[in-house]
Amino acid sequence: MSSPVYRIRNLVKAYNGRRVLQVDHLDVQRGEAFAIVGPSGAGKSTLLRLLNFLEPPTEGQIFFDETEFSAVREVPVENRRRVTTVFQRPMLLNRSVWGNVHYGLGLRGQRNAADKTSAALEVVGLAALASQPARTLSGGEAQRVALARAIALEPEVLLLDEPSANLDPYNIGLIEATVQALNREKQVTLVLVTHNIFQARRLAQRLALFLDGQVIEVTGVEEFFENPSDPRTAAFVRGELIY
Amino acid sequence: MSNDLLEIVLLSLRVSGFALLISALAGIPVGAFLGLRRFPGRRLLVATLYTGMGFPPVVIGLFVYLLLARSGPLSSLNLPFLPALFTPGAMILAQSIIAFPLIAGFSMAAVMAVDPQVRLQVRSLGATDRQAALTILSEARLGVLVSLIAGFGGIISEVGAVMLVGGNIEGRTRVLTTAIVLETRKGNFELALALGFVLLGLTFVANLAMLRLQGKSIDE
Numbered sequence: 282m283s284s285p286v287y288r289i290r291n292l293v294k295a296y297n298g299r300r301v302l303q304v305d306h307l308d309v310q311r312g313e314a315f316a317i318v319g320p321s322g323a324g325k326s327t328l329l330r331l332l333n334f335l336e337p338p339t340e341g342q343i344f345f346d347e348t349e350f351s352a353v354r355e356v357p358v359e360n361r362r363r364v365t366t367v368f369q370r371p372m373l374l375n376r377s378v379w380g381n382v383h384y385g386l387g388l389r390g391q392r393n394a395a396d397k398t399s400a401a402l403e404v405v406g407l408a409a410l411a412s413q414p415a416r417t418l419s420g421g422e423a424q425r426v427a428l429a430r431a432i433a434l435e436p437e438v439l440l441l442d443e444p445s446a447n448l449d450p451y452n453i454g455l456i457e458a459t460v461q462a463l464n465r466e467k468q469v470t471l472v473l474v475t476h477n478i479f480q481a482r483r484l485a486q487r488l489a490l491f492l493d494g495q496v497i498e499v500t501g502v503e504e505f506f507e508n509p510s511d512p513r514t515a516a517f518v519r520g521e522l523i524y
Numbered sequence: 525m526s527n528d529l530l531e532i533v534l535l536s537l538r539v540s541g542f543a544l545l546i547s548a549l550a551g552i553p554v555g556a557f558l559g560l561r562r563f564p565g566r567r568l569l570v571a572t573l574y575t576g577m578g579f580p581p582v583v584i585g586l587f588v589y590l591l592l593a594r595s596g597p598l599s600s601l602n603l604p605f606l607p608a609l610f611t612p613g614a615m616i617l618a619q620s621i622i623a624f625p626l627i628a629g630f631s632m633a634a635v636m637a638v639d640p641q642v643r644l645q646v647r648s649l650g651a652t653d654r655q656a657a658l659t660i661l662s663e664a665r666l667g668v669l670v671s672l673i674a675g676f677g678g679i680i681s682e683v684g685a686v687m688l689v690g691g692n693i694e695g696r697t698r699v700l701t702t703a704i705v706l707e708t709r710k711g712n713f714e715l716a717l718a719l720g721f722v723l724l725g726l727t728f729v730a731n732l733a734m735l736r737l738q739g740k741s742i743d744e
Contacts, residue, residue, distance in 0.1 A: 330644070333648050335644050335647055335648060358650065358652055362650035364648075365648050365649055365650070366648040368641065368644070368645060368648075370641060372639065372641050372642050372644075372645040374642070374646075374659070374662075374663060375662075375663055384646075384649060385649035385650050388649065388650050388651050388652075389650060430649065431649075434649070434650065440648075
């Protein structure tokens with residue numbers, strides 16, 4: 282059994298006094314592919330932002346290895362840089378495709394940044410578009426650039442927030458194959474937030490169902506789909522509306 | 525072009541160029557800070573900034589005049605960096621104060637117009653606060669350029685403040701706008717008009733140069 286990369290304890294996130302997330306206990310194991318599913322407003326994306334240390338918790342802690350992240354403790358930038366997110370919207374910068382993928386490496390002043398940039402673009406099949414302005418790309422190409430930008434950083438944890446929503450099957454397949462290879466070959470920890478339970482089934486080893494900001498069930502992929510312990514999970518898997 | 529006219533043109537560019545540089549160095553960071561940060565008193569600062577954007581230049585000229593005058597509050601301090609009245613330095617100071625709120629205000633608006641998700645994205649890619657701010661400024665560069673153009677346009681064409689603090693002294697503080705006023709008063713309308721066209725041409729060329737600096741054509 283591998284050690285947890287994240288340990289979440291008594292975590293609360295509230296905006297203007299309204300609690301949108303409350304997780305008492307949740308671990309994410311190092312090197313696993315962990316999917317979070319649930320309806321809109323369940324707190325999935327909020328949790329991802331907290332796992333990337335982009336917003337502070339209101340209460341409780343997230344331990345990233347031994348580093349505590351809480352309302353009063355920030356995570357040092359060296360640790361923050363071990364994690365990155367691919368968001369649903371690629372949010373490319375107003376520069377070339379190459380410039381976008383190089384951006385994070387440039388922030389770190391990394392040597393071989395140019396080589397890593399080119400290699401990441403090769404992985405997502407966009408080396409030929411390197412000099413093109415990023416904002417002229419199609420939706421699928423833009424999301425592949427966003428993925429290349431993330432994998433160029435060689436993160437220990439890759440957070441994926443609906444990374445293939447609204448994309449065509451070709452781009453979905455390419456993105457899924459790329460992140461799956463990262464997980465299996467380089468032991469990159471994946472945390473995937475998705476509405477698409479089929480995608481969660483294809484990619485994840487464990488799943489969590491979130492509802493109203495709370496964890497309903499966390500279990501292995503087979504059990505989640507074949508023998509869930511919570512009736513709401515069973516209903517969600519059957520495609521029924523839960524809220 | 526006569527030597528006198530060339531001197532006037534060069535002084536106009538020198539005064540407004542330095543003033544633009546000073547106000548940009550102060551105004552862009554202030555605009556970025558106000559656009560990116562939320563803190564108590566921010567609204568008051570923003571309201572003050574917007575007021576400054578509409579402040580009559582001649583009133584700023586009056587303040588600078590009173591500040592630098594021998595009987596002014598700063599005269600007894602003998603501060604070495606404060607320029608004397610009726611010098612190009614005094615004109616630069618007045619124009620810097622006029623351009624500062626324009627540059628800070630437009631820069632703030634440009635930074636605020638950048639999608640907040642971009643900021644999350646760059647932090648997610650490992651940017652420190654300073655790196656994130658510089659990236660957002662870079663994303664807002666067209667808006668920041670507009671702020672510089674607005675600032676430059678505001679000061680190169682301004683007459684009241686430079687007349688008050690510069691005095692329109694021939695060979696020392698006479699710039700295009702004050703020369704136009706003088707020639708009009710003298711009834712030399714042809715020369716005044718010619719000076720006006722030179723001023724328009726300078727403004728156009730300066731704006732074109734700023735656009736080129738950004739690597740953008742005016743067709744965009």
